[in-house]
Amino acid sequence: MGVFEGALTYANLLALLALGLTLTYITTAVPNFAHGSFAVIGSYLAYTLLAAYGVNPYLAVIPAFIVGGLIGTVVYQLTIKPLIRKGASVDMLMMATLAIDIILYGILGAYSDFLSEAFKRNASKFVFTNIDFTVGSVPGRVFVSTALVIGTLIGLYVLLYKTKFGIALRASMENPALAEAMGIDVEKTRLFSWFLAAALAGMVGAVLPFLQETVPGTGGFIIVSVFAASIVGGLRNIAGGLIGGYIIGFSESMVTYGLSDVLGTGVLVYGKVVSLLIMVAVLLLMPEGVTGTKLWRRLVG
């Protein structure tokens, strides 16, 4: 696979993840450290369907979306919402999401052990690359990931600009107090944002193993890039997640694939160094991210 194709796939997936992270950040004011693990849930669901029923993981995108969304909802209702009600501070909420990540890691690890036993093969590490289809010389994941992004953007556009609930969601994201005063059920918009963010993550998770090796700890591995993407794009605006995802996704991939010719595997790590450096640079020069700059505001008007 060419460098650009790999980069595009990764950037597509990262953009969707960062979009979700930024969404829950805006609505509930907490960066969700468990967001990466939401995706891995989707990966393991896809793997289960593949191993048990021979279902192509691409088809698992739909159940992964639904299951991911459900888990996000449960996590929000059981942990985040009660803590916010109790007046928990940001650091306590962050710690809660860290705890949730550990719990999910434990569950995924346990599940992978169970799967390994059940299917008599190693489920603690898997990859779908070899069963991907190709169109010409271009692997299917390029098309699928791009389609997912386009589909999500269209869906979001219709939701946020053409439906009353979507406008209310935008209103709640901007000014929850005012929205509340208008009689909008802001709590419902928060719940929905966690559903949507986790659903998108699950969806991404079903496709991710086509690109890279997946283990129970992949969530913790990928969250670094998601944070970098959201910060670089700007956490105040969901468009930021998208933009940051592409910036970080491409930079990381270019470095990774570019260097792998020279240095071999394990070079994935150095891509993350690039993401980190870009993130630090943005924090120092324009802490509000790309969508927080005057240039952006002028462009969008």
Added chain:
Amino acid sequence: MLETEKVNAGYGKLQILFDVSVKAEKGKITTIVGPNGSGKSTFLKTAFGLTTVYSGSVKFKGKEITKLPPFKRTRMGMAYLPQTNNVFTNLTVMENLKMAGYILSEDEFRERLELALSVFPDLKKILDRKAGNLSGGQRQFLAMATAIVRNSELLLLDEPTAQLAPKLANVIFSKILEMRDDHGITVLLVEQNAMKALEISDKAYMLVSGRVFYEGRPEPLLTEEKFRKHFLGVVEELEVVEDGSV
């Protein structure tokens, strides 16, 4: 319409209002004036349910609402328009109006929208503009228009003319009169721009250090020295500007 009886309220443990009893009669414009920090804004917030009430009662349309959460007061017909942050800047004018009519049916909304736009026809030309790109005056119009859409019977206006040029301030005041005269809306107004506000009021209160210092007709506040000195600074400035001599 709105009646508070010996209300003691504040923020957390910080008490701002002391035994405040205010009556805003239906279909009338009631203005609250007073020096900075006298608790005028806090009073409006208390009427809407945004502060801690230690004792006393708040009644709206005859019903006891002291413990009622703000969004329920909205649904009862109360509209609170703070000084800032009173519109959604990322949404268009039309979207803002739609949000104001969130709990209405399609038909009800269309009716209320027509009404609101008849009071503020200037908004018709800028329906697709983002609220954040509106001028200060246009934003206030929009904020008040949303209150009309919400079918509000009582408007709590917190310094609507602050930071507006005098000409624009006059337009706001005439709109307030229009809302009372043509649409029977009750207005409870808090203003720093006291003179003009008092001129259009039916009843006036003056708060000083969280207590009711005066209750009655607005005229004495404008003419009698013992009251004027409490908001002398602002009034003097206004007079100079309106004379056109500066």
Added chain:
Amino acid sequence: MISEVLQLILVWVGIYTVVNISLNVEYGYTGIPNFGRHFAVLMGAIAVGGILNRVLMKLLGVSGDLITGTTDLVSRADDLFAAHPVYGIAYLVVSLALAFTLGAVMGALFILPSSRLREDYLGMTLLAMAEVTFLITYYTPSIMGGYYGTSVPDPLAFLSGDSREWTFIGITTLLALLVYLLSERLLNTPFGRLLRAHRENETVVLAFGRNLMGIRINASIIGSGIAALAGVLYGFHALNLISSSFSRVEWTFYPFLMLLLGGRGNNRGIILGTAIFVTLKVLIETYKFQISSLLHLPFEPVWLEYILFGIMALLILYYRPEGLIKEGMIKTEPLKKREAGQ
């Protein structure tokens, strides 16, 4: 068996107390949510396994690199220390000093990009930096053996068996006590109050003309330096260093859990929280096979450990976020004197 369990508990209480106090300085007092605590601990390990190993290899004329040469290094160094205990102790002291320095310097560097950040950004940034460092160290064998790991000499090679273990526990406990006393000394001063002011209300700090960034750097220097010490202790406990041991779960999440449990901002509470957690953890790990067969677990018990501690953290956050022992007033010398005089 009991004696071994007790030994494990004591040594880990010592090690974790050091880490937790470091986290208390940064988070409990200064309010910096350092979700990258494992970074500084790793620095301590690198000081020993990366730097000192190389130095010793040069000194003792051992050939090879960190991966191929360590067996040779360890046997030669152990022989040396066994014959001359003074060198062993010196090695220990140098390790601690170097680790503290490296940790302190790196801590200061790493907090630099955070000058204007609020807690949420801080949390994300510090975690990201720690994770990337962790990954680089794992995949770059030339730093500290990478995924092969590297062995380190035993400074107490002149002892063996139980007496070695108990001596090591003694040293660890002593160090933990030292760190505890010094930090109590440090924090019950106007400096401590300044740190707390940073946590409570940054605006007030600025209003008083204090430098926010300076406070953060100071807190990081102290915190990271102390945490690095724990890395050294762990290294000499395990005698084998592999960077994957310095994971986020073990060295950031668990310390936060212990802080939460005992009560943040409160050193006494930390010791209590550490003791409770470590006892639980050691028991679970020692008896994992028994637990596994008793519950018929279709998976490794380590996953259950993660799930349990994760749930524990959530429960504490909801039901008792202030911890078992509540934070007290900062008692500076004048206050203490007044209290004593009453």
